[in-house]
Amino acid sequence: MKRHADAKGRNSRRPMVSVVVPLFNEVDNVRPLVAALVETLQNARLSYEIILVDDGSTDGTAEVLREVQAQYEHIVVIRLRTNFGQAPALAAGFAHTRGEVVVTMDGDLQNDPRDIPLLLATLAQGYDVVSGWRKRRQDGFLIRRIPSMLANRLVCRVTGVALHDTGCALKAYRGQLLRRIHLYGEMHRFIPALSKMEGARITELVVRHHPRRYGKSKYNLSRTFRVLLDLLTLHLLMRHVRNPLRFFGSIGLLFGGGAVLTLAATGIFVGLFSADVSALNVLITLIFLLLVSCFQFLFLGLVAKLIVETGVRRNDYFLDGQATSAVRGRA
Amino acid sequence: MSVGGDKAAQAARPDAHGRKGANAPGVSVIVALRNHGAVLPKLCAGLMEALAEIGEPFEIVLVDDGSEDDTFAQAEQLAHTHHELRAVRLRASFGEGSAFDAGLKVARGEKIVYLAGRVLTDPHGVRALLDRLQRGADLVMAWRYPRRDSPLNQVVSRLFNALVNRLANLKLHDINSGMLATRREVLNDLPLYGDMHNFLPVLAARQGYVVAEEKVAQLPGAFRRSIYPNEYLRRLLDIVTVLFLTNYAKKPLHFLGFLGGVLALVGAAIELYLFIYRVLAIGPIAGRPLLLLGALLLVIGLQMISIGLIGEMIIFTHASDIKEYNIAEIIE
Numbered sequence: 001m002k003r004h005a006d007a008k009g010r011n012s013r014r015p016m017v018s019v020v021v022p023l024f025n026e027v028d029n030v031r032p033l034v035a036a037l038v039e040t041l042q043n044a045r046l047s048y049e050i051i052l053v054d055d056g057s058t059d060g061t062a063e064v065l066r067e068v069q070a071q072y073e074h075i076v077v078i079r080l081r082t083n084f085g086q087a088p089a090l091a092a093g094f095a096h097t098r099g100e101v102v103v104t105m106d107g108d109l110q111n112d113p114r115d116i117p118l119l120l121a122t123l124a125q126g127y128d129v130v131s132g133w134r135k136r137r138q139d140g141f142l143i144r145r146i147p148s149m150l151a152n153r154l155v156c157r158v159t160g161v162a163l164h165d166t167g168c169a170l171k172a173y174r175g176q177l178l179r180r181i182h183l184y185g186e187m188h189r190f191i192p193a194l195s196k197m198e199g200a201r202i203t204e205l206v207v208r209h210h211p212r213r214y215g216k217s218k219y220n221l222s223r224t225f226r227v228l229l230d231l232l233t234l235h236l237l238m239r240h241v242r243n244p245l246r247f248f249g250s251i252g253l254l255f256g257g258g259a260v261l262t263l264a265a266t267g268i269f270v271g272l273f274s275a276d277v278s279a280l281n282v283l284i285t286l287i288f289l290l291l292v293s294c295f296q297f298l299f300l301g302l303v304a305k306l307i308v309e310t311g312v313r314r315n316d317y318f319l320d321g322q323a324t325s326a327v328r329g330r331a
Numbered sequence: 332m333s334v335g336g337d338k339a340a341q342a343a344r345p346d347a348h349g350r351k352g353a354n355a356p357g358v359s360v361i362v363a364l365r366n367h368g369a370v371l372p373k374l375c376a377g378l379m380e381a382l383a384e385i386g387e388p389f390e391i392v393l394v395d396d397g398s399e400d401d402t403f404a405q406a407e408q409l410a411h412t413h414h415e416l417r418a419v420r421l422r423a424s425f426g427e428g429s430a431f432d433a434g435l436k437v438a439r440g441e442k443i444v445y446l447a448g449r450v451l452t453d454p455h456g457v458r459a460l461l462d463r464l465q466r467g468a469d470l471v472m473a474w475r476y477p478r479r480d481s482p483l484n485q486v487v488s489r490l491f492n493a494l495v496n497r498l499a500n501l502k503l504h505d506i507n508s509g510m511l512a513t514r515r516e517v518l519n520d521l522p523l524y525g526d527m528h529n530f531l532p533v534l535a536a537r538q539g540y541v542v543a544e545e546k547v548a549q550l551p552g553a554f555r556r557s558i559y560p561n562e563y564l565r566r567l568l569d570i571v572t573v574l575f576l577t578n579y580a581k582k583p584l585h586f587l588g589f590l591g592g593v594l595a596l597v598g599a600a601i602e603l604y605l606f607i608y609r610v611l612a613i614g615p616i617a618g619r620p621l622l623l624l625g626a627l628l629l630v631i632g633l634q635m636i637s638i639g640l641i642g643e644m645i646i647f648t649h650a651s652d653i654k655e656y657n658i659a660e661i662i663e
Contacts, residue, residue: 066662069663076662076663078661079658079661080658080659081540081659082538082657085655087655088656091655225589229589232588241647248637281618282617282622285622293630296630296637300638304640307641307645308644308648
């Protein structure tokens with residue numbers, strides 16, 4: 001984490017904006033991307049840093065990044081040892097941002113750097129997160145846009161963050177907020193939701209979108225299932241992280257109630273109709289099933305409560321302004 | 332020199348006093364010992380002989396993991412006669428992982444060689460490992476070759492290696508050889524606790540380090556028993572650990588949720604089938620084992636999903652401690 005701010009005569013003050021771009025095998029896109037970014041940011045007279053994270057590319061992206069870094073000012077290249085994935089790559093970039101605003105975008109030139117000043121202007125109206133909305137998307141209709149539309153509806157419903165296009169990589173965040181968010185696994189898809197958990201004000205802005213020129217898309221349909229499971233996690237985290245016993249406990253009690261009802265039904269059967277024992281087997285199996293599940297969920301709820309209470313995020317919250325660090329110190 | 336406890340921790344930081352003297356070793360060999368008093372003198376003699384030829388200052392750290400025999404007495408004796416040798420004794424037997432960790436804390440070298448006393452590999456193999464390290468690998472595993480072991484042990488070992496290689500995308504012949512060479516900075520980046528020292532190549536490769544192997548002979552006494560039932564069981568569980576480490580450590584629900592979801596769906600399908608069967612009055616279902624099977628699958632499936640959710644909660648509450656990436660360099 002060496003900073004040669006003075007050695008290279010750079011402005012050692014916080015830049016206005018840090019642009020973070022994760023790159024994986026984008027060798028042909030790097031030069032035009034950086035050129036466009038630098039031009040836009042200089043024209044807008046913004047103090048900036050561009051953080052390019054090479055996520056273990058194998059196509060020579062690293063060499064091009066080295067050249068680009070030497071050619072332009074205010075460029076930081078972070079080379080990861082191997083391919084870790086989008087979320088860890090972003091996390092590595094975020095950890096090195098200093099800007100008051102952090103902008104993320106894809107390295108495939110489908111996002112347009114000219115939208116960055118507009119995002120910043122929107123952010124300045126009093127928001128913590130501004131998400132891009134690719135209203136006129138330049139991708140295949142069937143395999144990209146339809147699944148994306150359904151996914152957006154679902155994400156919106158589960159997380160309560162009303163965005164038309166959560167999948168758009170072009171987003172702007174207040175740096176202070178973003179540096180509180182710890183990305184892991186595949187959580188990069190849900191940064192707005194994680195921001196909301198920190199109390200962020202979120203809005204969206206229509207941005208430009210271009211078809212892919214070089215390289216190929218890393219998208220595939222098979223991740224749908226994992227996204228669904230992540231949504232289940234998010235549901236638990238967003239609604240119940242302060243009191244998980246309520247979530248697990250109510251499921252457990254539901255099963256318990258079912259067991260009691262079945263037991264009553266069995267009693268009635270035996271008492272009124274003197275049903276034969278073999279038919280009872282079905283009901284008894286059902287009672288066992290329900291009881292086992294009931295206790296299991298109740299105890300899991302207790303374990304979950306234990307985890308939250310011993311966890312590091314207890315009573316951790318995000319304040320407006322500079323008091324944040326003082327509050328975090330205790331957490 | 333014989334150190335233990337706080338003194339050991341102090342000895343680990345000689346550079347803090349600014350005297351990076353001529354005797355600061357470049358290579359530290361850590362030997363984990365437990366009831367190896369009988370072979371220790373020969374092992375040490377072999378190590379000293381091999382290390383004398385590498386042309387670099389070295390040290391050997393003997394860690395006694397609570398032996399019941401005269402291991403520590405022997406180690407102390409050796410440490411008194413040779414200044415390159417240091418002996419560390421743990422108060423009780425804490426396991427090989429803890430012995431390795433204690434050795435690491437005491438060791439001063441930049442290059443670390445680890446040797447578990449139990450495997451009895453030829454100490455002269457150290458040179459081959461260090462050579463390979465020099466030629467650009469980050470972690471070099473010993474490959475016990477030719478293998479002196481019972482046929483059953485060899486078969487189990489092969490199966491284990493094949494499975495772990497497949498899961499972790501590695502190409503090693505002897506993942507569990509108990510002998511390796513690496514650099515300290517590599518170890519600093521790996522999460523080491525409990526049994527994790529068994530998975531160093533897997534962990535290092537996952538972080539993007541170059542993992543290689545070199546053939547090392549075994550000593551004549553290495554083949555002791557023909558079967559190790561407990562060991563096989565442990566290996567089986569190790570495979571699960573590797574699967575988690577490589578793919579699902581930070582996303583438990585992706586694994587458990589998928590598995591649980593499939594099981595619960597099969598269970599639900601079975602019960603639905605039986606329900607329709609009964610409603611259409613084709614026949615009685617009460618006596619059918621299928622009924623119980625369906626119920627069982629449903630319960631197990633639900634259980635897996637909820638355990639996966641618990642796992643996600645644990646990860647989330649510790650998210651600030653998680654660093655999933657490994658930075659090779661920063662250019663600014």
